[in-house]
Amino acid sequence: MKITNLFKITTKKMAAFKKKLKPIVWHWPKRSKQLFVRLLIGLALLVVLIVLFYGLGIYRYHWSRYGTKTIVKIIPYPAAIVGPTIITVANLDYHQQFAAHFIQRTNASMDEQTLRRQTLKMLIEQRLVEIEAKRYHLTLSPEELEAGFRQIVQEVGGEEKVRRMWGDLYGGTIEDMKRLLRERLLVSKFQREVFVSVHLAQILVKDENRAKEILKQLNAGADFAQLAKKFSEDANSREQGGDLGWLNRESLFNGQPLPQELEKAIFSLKPGEISKEPVKSEFGFHLFKVIEKKGQLDQSYQDWLKSKKEKTKIKILID
Numbered sequence: 001m002k003i004t005n006l007f008k009i010t011t012k013k014m015a016a017f018k019k020k021l022k023p024i025v026w027h028w029p030k031r032s033k034q035l036f037v038r039l040l041i042g043l044a045l046l047v048v049l050i051v052l053f054y055g056l057g058i059y060r061y062h063w064s065r066y067g068t069k070t071i072v073k074i075i076p077y078p079a080a081i082v083g084p085t086i087i088t089v090a091n092l093d094y095h096q097q098f099a100a101h102f103i104q105r106t107n108a109s110m111d112e113q114t115l116r117r118q119t120l121k122m123l124i125e126q127r128l129v130e131i132e133a134k135r136y137h138l139t140l141s142p143e144e145l146e147a148g149f150r151q152i153v154q155e156v157g158g159e160e161k162v163r164r165m166w167g168d169l170y171g172g173t174i175e176d177m178k179r180l181l182r183e184r185l186l187v188s189k190f191q192r193e194v195f196v197s198v199h200l201a202q203i204l205v206k207d208e209n210r211a212k213e214i215l216k217q218l219n220a221g222a223d224f225a226q227l228a229k230k231f232s233e234d235a236n237s238r239e240q241g242g243d244l245g246w247l248n249r250e251s252l253f254n255g256q257p258l259p260q261e262l263e264k265a266i267f268s269l270k271p272g273e274i275s276k277e278p279v280k281s282e283f284g285f286h287l288f289k290v291i292e293k294k295g296q297l298d299q300s301y302q303d304w305l306k307s308k309k310e311k312t313k314i315k316i317l318i319d
Contacts, residue, residue, distance in 0.1 A: 081315040082127045101171035128308050129187050140186045148185045196295035197248035203287040204234040211278035211285035224289045249300035
């Protein structure tokens with residue numbers, strides 16, 4: 001059969017169907033039309049009343065019962081407004097349920113209101129990172145998420161153990177775990193790639209005079225790595241020529257937060273530059289060398305977060 005003939009037959013059938021339907025729809029009695037319009041208005045008013053009723057319960061009376069867990073999944077009530085975005089009550093409930101399960105499972109002590117506030121605070125910080133990450137065109141790929149998950153599987157000892165552990169401690173599925181893991185990995189990637197970090201080496205000695213003598217040799221052109229192997233008293237980095245790897249302002253130093261005097265000395269150096277004088281700390285006297293330097297935001301993550309909160313319009317709607 002030719003395409004043109006098939007088109008003609010189809011057109012005729014559609015015309016016949018419309019002819020049959022027209023008396024039903026286009027020629028309703030006036031009374032039926034009015035009834036239909038009233039029904040639509042009634043349904044719209046009912047929806048508005050439901051929204052207002054549950055909104056009053058959620059925001060004023062802090063309802064967590066009477067079907068609110070279900071209704072917030074349908075209606076996106078905002079728990080907080082962060083810049084141009086909202087954090088929904090449903091999203092808050094979703095994250096809070098895992099923390100609540102963990103607290104109950106471990107017999108920890110925290111009331112529901114405190115837990116809700118802390119969960120919302122975490123979500124606000126997460127959202128600020130997501131907004132800023134877009135500015136830097138920073139995303140987390142599926143491959144990076146899978147690599148992060150596989151690292152956990154390896155550390156725990158198998159995917160089945162991870163599944164049981166997550167279900168027991170947090171009451172969630174592997175899919176839930178991956179969703180939360182993605183959020184935390186994005187924050188880690190943001191901290192790692194956006195903030196200034198340095199590839200650092202050090203020579204650590206207890207005596208200041210000895211540190212000054214080593215510095216003279218370095219200024220005369222001696223190799224930093226060789227002197228570190230020979231003189232450094234830091235057993236963890238000595239054999240690597242003093243190499244400490246990559247650090248940022250949030251990194252731990254000898255298992256402790258980076259002391260302010262060391263942070264200032266380290267991050268003031270340029271790539272290839274060596275400390276101009278020994279830097280004193282509770283560990284002894286340090287001579288630093290910055291091997292490489294990368295990143296764009298030259299401040300700590302916590303300082304950035306504090307500044308971002310002050311500059312961003314944030315409105316918390318649930319206390």
